[in-house]
Amino acid sequence: MRWRHSVIWRFAALVFLMQIACVLLALGAVHQFTSRSVDQASREVAVALRDDIAATYAAAGIDAAGATVRARIAGDPAGTSVMLLIGPDGRRIAGNLAAWPAGIGWAESWRQIDLARSGQKPRELQTMGIVSTRFPDGTRLLTGHVVENDLRFGGYLEAALIGAVLLAIPLAGGAALLSAAIIRGRLRSIIDTADAVGTGDMQRRILLSGSDDMFDALGEEINAMLDRITALVDEMRLVTDGLAHDLRSPLTRMRAVLDNALRQSRDEEAIAALAKALDEGDTLLRMLDAALLISRAEAGIGRDNFVAVDVAALLRDFQDMYGALAEDRGVTIRVDAADGLLIRSHREIFGQVLSNLIDNALKYGGDMITLSAWRDGDAVCVTVTDNGPGIAEERRIEALRRFARLDASRHIAGAGLGLSLAAAVAHLHGGTLTLGDAAPGLRVTLTLPADTAQSPPLA
Known part of the structure; x- marks a missing residue:
């Protein structure tokens, strides 16, 4: 026990x-x-x-x-x-x-x-x-x-003492339970604060009782640590936002120059070189956007824009969106999701995650991709499953790191941020991301809190 x-x-x-x-x-x-x-x-x-x-x-x-x-x-x-x-x-x-x-x-x-x-x-x-x-x-x-x-009289006294002991047992038990409840209550405040901060609420702090005991001392130390972490996160956010802005502008200008040169060029070798340079510029822009999106998701930015999203409808939209591309590659996309599965999500960010996971399945999977969703208690599980070679269990943690490119995929263009973004967005939603074996293939599962509100869902 x-x-x-x-x-x-x-x-x-x-x-x-x-x-x-x-x-x-x-x-x-x-x-x-x-x-x-x-x-x-x-x-x-x-x-x-x-x-x-x-x-x-x-x-x-x-x-x-x-x-x-x-x-x-x-x-x-x-x-x-x-x-x-x-x-x-x-x-x-x-x-x-x-x-x-x-x-x-x-x-x-x-x-x-x-x-x-x-x-x-x-x-x-x-x-x-x-x-x-x-x-x-x-x-x-x-x-x-x-x-x-x-x-x-001694017999009466012994009986009275036995009665006193029997009465003391529930009283002592009640006092012990009350003591445990007081300690649990003080610790619960600390645990709830840590859990809220872990899900991205960086403004949450431990409430102090004013008793100046060891719990208050612990709370003060943790609050001071959270203040420092919040300051560092804010500084990092400013740096990443500034870096993204500073890099995006010259990259955009470089792409415009390359695109203009490509239209004016008549030399086939020059055209091929310029086209390759344009592709690399687009890749850099996508990597920059994805890295910035991951940083924002890990910092909890975007929760204010959460709305009710119908998962089944969204999966069918992506089936239609990728249907033609999948057909050209000989891949079938199937949806297995019941209607009425709602989550509260930032629709654009969640859509970006699904798009990245489907792209990965098209690049590294086999000829079948299954988009599925189901209710599991208070959560909704969304999976993208392929029948390709999958990822070995001992390398799945490595695959979730930023810019991770496993050996088998290094010859394919990509930034190595798809799974990292999915994990960050799962964290943003207070959920989890797990990589599993589809036997054969890879199963990526996003477990997100279900939406119990009655607001109208968005497809």
Whole structure:
């Protein structure tokens, strides 16, 4: 399970376990303290009775000690005291026990035992804590205190503690989940910002809570980094726009001069050289336009002009547009797309991508090109598939780089920007581009977010 490896959920589990451990330790300490306090109090009562009667015995003899026992019993209406005085001859002198309990020694410091007091109706065993003493002449004294109620209180206390633990479990679980949710919320803001920036929204920034904690410190650092990146992108955009403008003008003038020279020339060799120079000039202009378009797409420029586009209608338009050229080359173009598939796109840029992909298929593919589209959840998948030699899996990443020309295609005219442009436009749309094996051939798949708005589509 993935949650087992999640730092957030491990932190939540740690919070839960720490809270339960604290509750158990606190309740355990309360239980131990209460139990020991009750036990100590009962023992002190029994010892105080013993010392009082023993002092009377030492001062006035056994008869006075017996009178003290009887007076103590009479003065204990609750009946919680236990006393028994046995003479040297084994005769019962006084007390509320009928006889010396079996198994009780003559010198017990503290012991709990179940006994029944004489005169009690009905006779029932009660748990008592007792101490016993034997005087030098053989007289024996047993004193104690009934701890039945104390033990019952201890049972109630244990039940209450168990209930407290059971109550603490959901509370600790709730606190752990709340802690995890707070951390997830803070991290979600950072993740959403990074995702927005990754899709081209360079103005998105992390909102700070003002708590000056480590999350705010991280957010400040990331915001500063994004400010620097945005500045660099803006600078690059200015440079590329200026470069494109500066290069396009002399190239356009050069092409005009070459075209004029071509019309005026009568020498066949000169005409061929001028025509080749014109082709190279057109290639340079196309490369410049494509590189500029890629830079703009990667920078997120163009989203403001997104409209609803009917993918199936657009694919059929390109089938008609390239039909004659494909027929001349012995290639069949087929469309397999259901109606009603809408995406929000910059129609001209997306059309340029499809045009480049179809050009690549015509140049490097076989005799069949399939333009297809289908709905996949919240996305629309658009593919251009050919039955040519394709691209080896280990070289597909290389094929997506700018100006990449694989060895097999170097003899064919081109700029090596078609797939790079497709990847950049997919990024502009918040989608992805993947290269796959059509067995045989290459399958280029653009996965783009579907348009759920009800605006009228453009073909």
